[in-house]
Amino acid sequence: MDGRCNLPLPDAYLDFLKDNGIDPSIYVMCDSTPRYIRMKPGTEDQVQEVEDEIKCKLEKVLWLPRFFSIPPSIQIASSKVYQDGKIYGMDAASGAAVLALNVSAGDHVLDLCAAPGAKLCMLLDLLGSSGSVTGVDVARHRLAACRTMIRKYNLGDYCRLFVADGTTFSFLPLSTQWDAESCAPKTEEKKDVFKEWTSRRLWKERKLASKSRNYNTSELVLGAQEPEMLFYGRCTGVVGLTKNEVLKTSSGNEALHSGYDKVLVDAECTHDGSIRHIQKFENWGWKTLERRVLDAQRTDTLTHLQLQLLTNGFRLLKAGGSLVYSTCSLTTAQNEDVVEKFLSQNALAELQEIDAAKNWPCRSGRIPNTLRFDPSTSHTSGLFVAKFTKIVS
Numbered sequence: 001m002d003g004r005c006n007l008p009l010p011d012a013y014l015d016f017l018k019d020n021g022i023d024p025s026i027y028v029m030c031d032s033t034p035r036y037i038r039m040k041p042g043t044e045d046q047v048q049e050v051e052d053e054i055k056c057k058l059e060k061v062l063w064l065p066r067f068f069s070i071p072p073s074i075q076i077a078s079s080k081v082y083q084d085g086k087i088y089g090m091d092a093a094s095g096a097a098v099l100a101l102n103v104s105a106g107d108h109v110l111d112l113c114a115a116p117g118a119k120l121c122m123l124l125d126l127l128g129s130s131g132s133v134t135g136v137d138v139a140r141h142r143l144a145a146c147r148t149m150i151r152k153y154n155l156g157d158y159c160r161l162f163v164a165d166g167t168t169f170s171f172l173p174l175s176t177q178w179d180a181e182s183c184a185p186k187t188e189e190k191k192d193v194f195k196e197w198t199s200r201r202l203w204k205e206r207k208l209a210s211k212s213r214n215y216n217t218s219e220l221v222l223g224a225q226e227p228e229m230l231f232y233g234r235c236t237g238v239v240g241l242t243k244n245e246v247l248k249t250s251s252g253n254e255a256l257h258s259g260y261d262k263v264l265v266d267a268e269c270t271h272d273g274s275i276r277h278i279q280k281f282e283n284w285g286w287k288t289l290e291r292r293v294l295d296a297q298r299t300d301t302l303t304h305l306q307l308q309l310l311t312n313g314f315r316l317l318k319a320g321g322s323l324v325y326s327t328c329s330l331t332t333a334q335n336e337d338v339v340e341k342f343l344s345q346n347a348l349a350e351l352q353e354i355d356a357a358k359n360w361p362c363r364s365g366r367i368p369n370t371l372r373f374d375p376s377t378s379h380t381s382g383l384f385v386a387k388f389t390k391i392v393s
């Protein structure tokens with residue numbers, strides 16, 4: 001390996017990098033950037049089995065628990081350990097963004113851009129049998145894939161999934177009206193309540209799914225659709241409640257005391273930090289890259305969306321809670337600029353130092369306490385991370 005990226009990047013993309021102050025040399029080592037796997041909790045003693053199955057040595061990532069690096073050429077999807085739900089494919093920088101949230105047992109967590117669900121699964125693994133994770137995504141087909149994933153990894157009990165626009169999503173976590181031991185409702189039998197979720201797909205759901213495939217994500221963002229609960233686990237408090245009780249929107253300052261303990265806003269972005277994503281445009285066509293990534297109007301729409309997602313995620317956060325904003329773009333427009341604008345509009349928001357980051361192979365962003373993983377220094381995919389707290393007034 002000579003350390004060069006073999007991908008011929010088109011001039012328009014190199015111009016985009018230049019305009020955004022991104023040094024193209026961060027991609028130079030892209031062919032040797034490892035892949036990462038995360039071991040499911042409880043499988044720590046099965047490293048040898050994983051190595052035998054995927055036919056390569058696992059290299060422990062010393063700064064990130066349960067993560068291992070593998071050579072970039074190794075594919076895990078057809079291995080039995082992957083199909084049996086013992087390992088996840090997940091970039092180490094993504095793992096760091098989740099760890100930055102510092103979730104603790106019992107937390108109610110909101111993941112506002114959840115699909116396809118790598119970070120959501122890690123949140124659920126960290127919480128174990130406690131708290132809840134509410135995953136929201138505007139793209140129905142992507143959230144359906146997320147549902148398949150949480151079921152494959154047996155993580156559904158404490159999870160709710162909503163197809164909804166994260167810029168307006170308004171449901172708070174459910175207060176504990178159920179017996180946490182048995183996950184059964186405490187109140188007496190009521191009529192027209194949610195029963196335990198079953199995998200039987202209703203005709204209406206199939207119809208909605210085929211309809212949503214005919215839209216792309218940006219059209220869905222614009223479409224004012226009613227939030228739809230795509231999945232709920234038996235320990236989320238949904239079972240035994242009526243539709244009005246579950247789908248009660250938050251009003252005024254209610255979130256300050258009844259909001260989420262932690263919020264993750266892993267926002268939609270141009271994905272320019274991930275060379276593996278950019279490489280896909282070699283097949284999809286560089287014209288598609290121009291339309292989806294380089295178009296200035298698209299970038300403006302995106303930064304507006306990112307600010308709205310961050311603002312709404314923060315609105316749903318409890319006083320004293322923490323929010324992590326991340327993107328896999330390395331442009332300042334989608335990161336530091338969004339953070340600055342957000343801080344100027346939200347007096348209760350304060351940037352927080354990410355304690356765990358002291359040993360991480362990342363560097364500071366333009367604003368102190370923000371972090372940047374760039375492929376050349378971190379040997380991960382590119383990622384920007386900022387953590388906020390909601391000041392108790």
Ligand SMILES: C[S@@+](CC[C@H](N)C(=O)[O-])C[C@H]1O[C@@H](n2cnc3c(N)ncnc32)[C@H](O)[C@@H]1O
Nearest residue numbers: 113115116117118119137138139165166266268
């Ligand atoms: C970077 S991806 C999220 C990746 C995910 N967190 C994971 O770890 O697998 C961004 C997601 O934002 C979703 N998205 C775009 N606009 C949205 C909106 N207005 N509300 C909610 N989700 C949105 C996209 O559909 C996409 O799935």
